[in-house]
Amino acid sequence: MFARQFKINFLRNLPISRYYPTYKRLLSASLTEGNVVVVQQPNGGEPLQFPSVWLRDNCQCSECFHDNTKSRQANWKRVNVESRIRSINGSHENNALTIDWQDDHKSTFTLAWLQDRDFAPTNRKRYIEEVYKPTYQLWAKSEFQNVLRTFEFKDVMTQDKVLLEWLESLAIQGFSIIKNSPHNITVVRQLADRIGYIKRTTYGIRSKVQRQRT
Ligand SMILES: [Zn+2]
CATH class of the missing domain: 3.30.2020.30 (NE0471 N-terminal domain-like)
Structure with missing residues (x-):
């Protein structure tokens, strides 16, 4: 009606x-x-x-x-x-x-x-899977070499396309390797800044995770 x-x-x-x-x-x-x-x-x-x-x-x-x-x-x-x-x-x-x-x-x-x-429904499914939360991929030890993705630090920092590929690998496979980064303690901060604003937690902006010597 x-x-x-x-x-x-x-x-x-x-x-x-x-x-x-x-x-x-x-x-x-x-x-x-x-x-x-x-x-x-x-x-x-x-x-x-x-x-x-x-x-x-x-x-x-x-x-x-x-x-x-x-x-x-x-x-x-x-x-x-x-x-x-x-x-x-x-x-x-x-x-x-x-x-x-x-x-x-x-x-x-x-x-x-x-x-x-x-x-x-079709557009909501596309948005959830392609934009908001890509479907993650389960993998076994025997498949490690096939799902492993490696990125150059310089490329992640300078090319948006590579940055997107790196973030997708983290969201979908859960890990990746970044090679040839500088040998200093600012690398993690540089990568975080490359993604977006850093969210402050109760531990501050940055916190160390290290094993205590016994
Ligand atoms: Zn109005």
């Missing part, structure tokens, strides 16, 4: 000349009864999916999102999480979707923005 209603709203908001024959190329969306917004892409790719409450939380209007600093201003104490969608309209000109909410907010999302944040 909801899907049909929003499709009708969408068509009503388009000039007559655009109903046909370009309809299949336009951005359109429907709402399922589980409050999931399903976006049909103009190029015919896999439909994009978003929980409606997530879209409301990420409303891009000037009251919810500060465009200059690209930061969210929404405050959950002020947001009505029960707010429902009043209508969804696709725009042919800027390839964007505009959602009118029952609490009078109006959110406009471009297709590129939606594609980057797609909640569809």
